Amino acid sequence: MQNATPTLVIRGGTVATAARTLLADVAIAGGQIVAIGPDLPAATSEIDATGRYVLPGGVDSHCHIEQVSGAGLMNADTWESATRSAAFGGTTTVVSFAAQHPGKRIRDVVTDYAGLAARGALVDHAFHIIVADISGENLSHDIPHLIGQGHRSLKIFTTYDKVRLEDHAILDVHATARQHGALVCFHAENDGLIRHMTARLLAEGKTAPMHHAASHPRLAEIEALERMCRFSGFTGQPIMLFHISTREGAEIVRRARAAGLKVSAETCPHYLFMTQDILDKPEMAGAAFMCSPPQRSPDDQAALWQALATGDLQIVSSDHAPYRMDQSGKFANGAEAPFNRIANGMPGLETRLPLMFNAMVSEGRIGIEAFVRLTATAPAEIFGLTAKGRIEVGADADIAIWNPATRRTFGANDLHDNAGYNPFEGFSVTGWPETVLSRGDVIVDNGAVLGEPGRGRHVPMACSDAMRPSGPAVSRT
Numbered sequence: 001m002q003n004a005t006p007t008l009v010i011r012g013g014t015v016a017t018a019a020r021t022l023l024a025d026v027a028i029a030g031g032q033i034v035a036i037g038p039d040l041p042a043a044t045s046e047i048d049a050t051g052r053y054v055l056p057g058g059v060d061s062h063c064h065i066e067q068v069s070g071a072g073l074m075n076a077d078t079w080e081s082a083t084r085s086a087a088f089g090g091t092t093t094v095v096s097f098a099a100q101h102p103g104k105r106i107r108d109v110v111t112d113y114a115g116l117a118a119r120g121a122l123v124d125h126a127f128h129i130i131v132a133d134i135s136g137e138n139l140s141h142d143i144p145h146l147i148g149q150g151h152r153s154l155k156i157f158t159t160y161d162k163v164r165l166e167d168h169a170i171l172d173v174h175a176t177a178r179q180h181g182a183l184v185c186f187h188a189e190n191d192g193l194i195r196h197m198t199a200r201l202l203a204e205g206k207t208a209p210m211h212h213a214a215s216h217p218r219l220a221e222i223e224a225l226e227r228m229c230r231f232s233g234f235t236g237q238p239i240m241l242f243h244i245s246t247r248e249g250a251e252i253v254r255r256a257r258a259a260g261l262k263v264s265a266e267t268c269p270h271y272l273f274m275t276q277d278i279l280d281k282p283e284m285a286g287a288a289f290m291c292s293p294p295q296r297s298p299d300d301q302a303a304l305w306q307a308l309a310t311g312d313l314q315i316v317s318s319d320h321a322p323y324r325m326d327q328s329g330k331f332a333n334g335a336e337a338p339f340n341r342i343a344n345g346m347p348g349l350e351t352r353l354p355l356m357f358n359a360m361v362s363e364g365r366i367g368i369e370a371f372v373r374l375t376a377t378a379p380a381e382i383f384g385l386t387a388k389g390r391i392e393v394g395a396d397a398d399i400a401i402w403n404p405a406t407r408r409t410f411g412a413n414d415l416h417d418n419a420g421y422n423p424f425e426g427f428s429v430t431g432w433p434e435t436v437l438s439r440g441d442v443i444v445d446n447g448a449v450l451g452e453p454g455r456g457r458h459v460p461m462a463c464s465d466a467m468r469p470s471g472p473a474v475s476r477t
Contacts, residue, residue, distance in 0.1 A: 015391055053404060123443070131165065134169050152462075184237055268352075350416060350417065
């Protein structure tokens with residue numbers, strides 16, 4: 001493909017990768033990047049990127065799209081609406097969840113979910129498989145077969161009725177993942193602590209959304225993260241820890257990695273830009289910001305930023321989990337439902353990159369190469385999406401062209417998903433993706449969507465270094 005005649009050249013922009021920044025043209029043919037350098041020959045089509053950043057399209061490795069929750073509630077987004085929103089925000093690859101519920105065959109769950117994505121997705125995609133039931137042939141047959149097809153990410157909950165796995169089942173999943181080459185990802189919170197605090201708060205009449213934070217104490221995250229790291233050391237199985245929200249959580253990850261464990265971890269913009277006081281709103285308005293784990297303190301924010309700067313946390317994902325602020329979503333159990341009966345999650349696919357670009361590039365925190373690494377290159381590498389998340393010859397031409405001078409203030413309902421609100425209303429950002437390409441096709445240009453639903457392709461995960469055990473289990477005695 002490197003010798004193909006270019007059909008498109010992006011000319012005169014500042015190309016940034018996870019390692020360097022340079023003034024260069026980028027030539028594209030057959031959906032791939034075929035040349036990078038100054039003064040490339042003319043092509044049939046050209047885009048003038050003078051004064052712009054030419055960046056890899058974002059890879060959002062934690063998105064809940066057209067998914068039924070453990071409580072049986074369908075979230076607000078279809079594959080079409082979610083990936084449209086992703087594209088407007090500069091994201092060109094999403095990793096969403098094929099969610100098994102107890103009693104369902106995992107193979108059927110993935111088949112059905114792949115059908116939804118094939119019909120609706122505007123951008124390329126891969127799946128995590130939520131494992132909630134390992135009975136029958138789910139563990140012995142379905143999971144190994146699906147891993148062999150490139151579904152190499154398994155997601156486990158340590159809390160929530162219906163979807164959580166007990167410790168013995170978690171260890172069984174570890175063994176299968178280790179044998180076949182997959183990553184085991186965790187929503188890690190201690191179920192007993194959450195149940196205990198929820199019961200106490202409700203008994204005291206503390207039912208408003210503001211009490212959600214107290215129902216998920218920081219110790220619930222700390223204990224479960226520590227336990228999952230110890231399990232990883234015991235089995236030798238690599239793991240990914242989702243949505244780290246606390247200073248102690250980041251430190252647990254740092255210690256595990258320093259000890260040689262294959263532990264990767266992420267955080268999310270709502271932990272970097274919000275604190276738990278955002279839940280304290282009049283009436284039920286705080287429900288819009290409820291997520292699990294909840295937002296924490298300014299001190300936790302500082303620790304998370306430091307962990308991103310030092311590499312202790314490798315990814316910033318959105319944890320996009322949209323529910324409308326009505327009876328179809330947040331208030332499916334009534335307009336005055338107690339906090340434990342309100343759907344958790346908020347939209348984030350479209351806001352993730354502008355928020356991070358503003359903080360990391362426009363405001364000078366960490367820098368452009370780190371922005372590319374945390375939001376595109378690292379998630380692609382960890383999850384084995386080998387042609388994604390980078391600008392280099394042979395990679396897919398997934399590119400976002402950013403105007404670093406564009407300034408926007410988020411409105412109440414200005415996103416392109418189906419959530420009906422923007423949780424970052426009032427936040428101002430400098431820097432915006434004006435033109436977005438997926439495999440060389442312009443899918444968003446100056447506020448207009450050009451991509452068609454169903455054009456997105458499923459991308460099999462290769463067995464990445466983050467998925468390979470570094471050696472035998474640390475301890476079995």
